[in-house]
Each structure stands twice: as structure tokens, then as C-alpha cells.
Amino acid sequence: MTPPTDRKLLTPEEYRQAQDSPEFTELRRRFRSFAVPMTVAFLAWYLLFVLLSTYAHDFMSTEVFGNVNLGILLGLGQFVTTFLITQLYVRHASKNTDPISDEMRTRLEAHEFASPRSEETPRG
């Protein structure tokens, strides 16, 4: 059975080699070091807002100016942080991960991660 996604562009060997390469380890580290903590942070901030709205009614109803209260300001704050994180991610990706990923893609297309025949590298 040949599933439609299974297009053998590169051999499994090449993918394993690429996955074990130091540059891929670095690419993964850079990707995750932004995405994971940032996800935890914005989810925590969102849940904090939800919990405060639910269980700290009086606190969120504190008027800040005119009829605008703390709850509405913090809600608008969620918009601000969402826009901010979006732009931070774009900057992080184009500066830190895109260069490695572009370079690796070019080398993978040239099959540079196929095991060199001369040295019998043991598979790890």
C-alpha cells in the first residue's frame, strides 16, 4: 500500500543522518526555545485573565478612568500581547531559524546527507 503522503524524495537513511546532524539539533533548539516558553507564557497570561474575570469580580471591576475598568483594560491587553508575540515570532524566525532551515534544505536537495560511502559510520 502506498499512502499518498509517502513520496520517497530522500531515503530514510538521509533523514536519519539529517536529524542527527549538529545543524539540525541547533535548528530544533532554536525553534523550540522560542515556541515552547512563549506558548506557556501566553496561555498562562490568558488563563490568568480568565480566572481573574471569573473569581476576582470586584478587582476586575475597579474603575481606572471614566467607565473603563481594569477588566476591559486587561482584555485589551490580551490583544496587545497577541500582536506583540506575533511580531516577535516573525523576527525570531527570520533571524534565527530561517537561515539554518534554508541552508539545510538546499543541502538535502543536493543529497549531501546521504552517508558517505568511504567511511562506514555506525548508525546511532
Add this chain to the structure above:
Amino acid sequence: MADLFAAESGTIGEPAINISIFGAFVLVTLFITFRASRNNKSAADYYAAGRNITGTQNGLAIAGDYLSAASFLGIAGAIAIYGYDGFLYSIGFLVAWLVALLLVAELMRNTARFTMADVLAFRMRQGPVRTAAAISTLFVSLFYLLAQMAGAGGLVALLLGVSGAAAEAVVVVVVGALMIFYVLVGGMRGTTYVQMIKATLLIAGALVMTIWVLAEYGFNLSSLLGGAVEAQGQQVLEPGAQYGLSGTTRLDFISLALALVLGTAGLPHVLMRFYTVPTAKDARKSVVWAIWLIGAFYLFSLVIGYGAGALVGSETILAAPGGVNAAAPLLAFELGGTVLLGIIAGVAFATILAVVAGLTITASASFAHDVYASVIKKGQVEANAEVRVARITAVVIGAIAIGLGILALRAGINIAFLVALAFAVAASANLPTILYTLFWKNFTTQGALWSIYGGLIVCVGLIIFSPVVSGSETAMFPDFDIAWFPLRNPGLVSIPLSFFLGWLGTKVSKEKPDVDKYAELEVRSLTGIGAETAVSH
């Protein structure tokens, strides 16, 4: 109530104007759909618009797909009636995009071809996982469709001054037939153009209403909020007007919040949009555009919602046909009379039509590509035959949606709430498996199946036994009572449970994770090697 309103329905807009604006939109989009269809040759054309939509265009189309009737009519209504508690929808619907941006969009663009299941089944046993993913896609799409159809019915009841069951049913049939036509003729490319036009119109329309409302209050947010307080009381500015009644409703608020923020990245019709662009960078660009457009729109909807509360008042809104969902059109009438109402209603209608088309194409692609081509035919199928099956499926799903829509008309439930149920299903059945597949090396087929089926069954089951379906005056079936689950949104239970089942199913399975496929998935997802490329015409 309906009779009372029918007596003064002559004053709520001019049906002729409403119909002609809507008709103009339909004609323009039909023309574009026909032009787009000339390039529909291959499966990649039909499902993914040949992958040569630009990032910016796709961002607009994502906004078009995402800003459904729920976002426009539902959120405005929720804020108009309940104020602050309605605002949660906007916040959750927006913050959710960060999950898609940071963890899902680019990686999925790099590894899949046409459907969500392409990624979910990537390193698993194909048959069972694809079937499971197709079933959950179908459920999410149907919940979403139900909400859109309910919106369409309510809107038309308001606009045309008709409130008979037969007349409303005719309208739903017309919407359904149009949507099937778009999908059959235009495929993904036609649908994409419809989404872009619709998003532009919707955001522009909301901007006009926002400026208009603010102008009434001297461009002072505090005065607008003051107006809402004057009309409705102080509680519209404070949390809890809807969900603060008891301990259970407070939990319900948290449950809803969780479903909103985790649902987006599991919505099949949103995921499918990432495949219409040439590269992962374009997928990123399109999500960034979508976040800015959607965020701006939700800021507008805050003003529109409070404006409707202040200028129209909740009594009038709730008494109108369509109930809470009628807030935005009523505000348009209040501000700009017949013409603005006609324009806004036309835009809202177009919104529903476009979203329904997007959902239909996703569900039909999932059935044709995942079930028919991959499971039934074991991959031995010509692309043309697969697209033919997709088209037939689109007709069947369209027919089901028409049937459900006619049923949904009777219940006056907020459509943002109905869409939130679709989000809960997506977050329960799809998101855990997507994240485990992309990031957890040891994840196995059994884990995927437990998580998808477990999340789906528990989520849908809890909805069936919740007060939304039976046992309360506002339920879909108020006449009988099988409700024992207290929360109206099941996310708080079903989402963590599905994550747990995915973990447990993996831990107890004897199956060895496929390390080669994981290497391929990981390398492809981060570097983009082997990703499907654009079709050149």
C-alpha cells in the same frame, strides 16, 4: 413575540434593497468563481488552489474563513446583551491564533498535502488514523455548519420580515444550493477568492459601523461604555453578567475559554488553508496577516456590541427574530437606516455563504482523500476519480447542512456559542494528536486513535447530555430531559482527557514508534524539504 415584531417588520429595512445587495455579491462572486474554475485541472487545484495563493491573499482568505457569522453576529450579540462576558469570545478566538502560528501552521504546511489527516497519519498506520481523522473532521464541520445555518435563518427572518417556518426553510435551501455550486465549480481557488472578497467587505463594513458608533459618542470609549451602562445597567462592564450566577456557570466560563483558545489550531478548514500557499514562509505570512485582520475586527466588534447595547437596547434585540444574533443588523438600521442595514445584512449573508463553502470543501476533501482514496482504494486511485468523489461528497454534505440548518432555525441559541461547541470538538479530537505527532517521538497509532476517538466521543457525548440539548427552556429540545452534565461547553473535561488518552494509549501499546518516519517528519517539518510545491499553469 414573533407576531409582535412582524407587525412592525415594515420598518426594519427594505427587503428589496437587502435582496439586491446580496444578489450583487452573488453575481460578482459567481463570475469570479467561473473564471477561477478554468484552472481547476488537478487534485492540487481542487483541494489546495494549486498552492499558488500568495501569503497576503491567504491571510485575507483565512480571515474570511474564520470571521464567520459567529464572529460578526454572535459576538456582537453577546457583547450587546452580556457585555464583558461576551468579550471573552473575541479574546479567546484571537489568542488561539498564537497556537496556530507558533506550533502548527508552518510545520503542517511542510508535511501535508491536502488534509489534516496527512499529518496525523504521517508516521502511523494509515487506514485507522485516516478514518478517525476524517470522522472528526466531519463532526467539527457539521457543528460549524449548524451554527452558520442557524445564523442564516435568523438573519433572513429579520431582513425579509418573514417568520414562517416554510419561508425560512426556503432561504436555507437557497443558501445551501448556492454554496454547493461554488464548491463544485470553483473548488478551492474559487472558494478562496470568495473568502477574500467577503473578508474585505466584512472588515470594511465593521469599520464603518465602528467609526459611526464612536462618532455618536465623540470618539470617547468611556462615553460609549457609559451609554451601554445607561441603557442596560452597570453589570455590562463587569465580569459575570452571564456566567457569574453560580459555581457551575463560573466553571462553564473557564470551560468555554479553554475550548476557544485551543480550538483554532485543530479546525480542519483552517488547517487546510495553510496548504494553498507555496511555502512554509508564506504560511507564516498568511497567519500574521490573519492575526492582524482578525484582531482589528474583534476590536471593532467590541464597539459594535456595546454600541448595539447602548443604542438599540437588549429588550429590542431579544424580541427581534433571530434574537441575540440580530444585534449587529439592528444597530446598522439604527445608525444608517435601510441602506446601511441592507449593506451590513448583505455582508453578513455573504459571510455565511463563504464560510459554509469553505467548510464543505474541507469535509468533502477529507472524505475523498482520506477515506475513499487512501482507505477504501488503498491509494490506487486516479486523481480525477478522487476529485469526482469529493464533488459528490460536497453535494451530500450540502444536503445534510440544509437539513440541519432548517432544524437549527427553531432554536434561538447564540451562534457564537454553537461555534464554540465546534471549537470544543476540534480541541478535543484533533489538537492533542496534532501536537503529539509533531513533537513527541514515541507517539503511536494506538495513542492517536485513543485521543481522537476518546476526545470526540466524550466531547459530543457531553454536549448531548448537557443543558444545551435538553432539559431547559432554552434547549434545542425543551420538551424532554436527558441532561445530567452541568456545563454547556464540555472543553474543561474533554480536552484534558483527550491529551491524557493520547499519552496513555501510547504508553500501554506494544507497538514500536516508527523512528524512520519520525526522522522524516521532523526534518521535513522544520526544513521544508520534500514539501509539496506550487502547480504552475
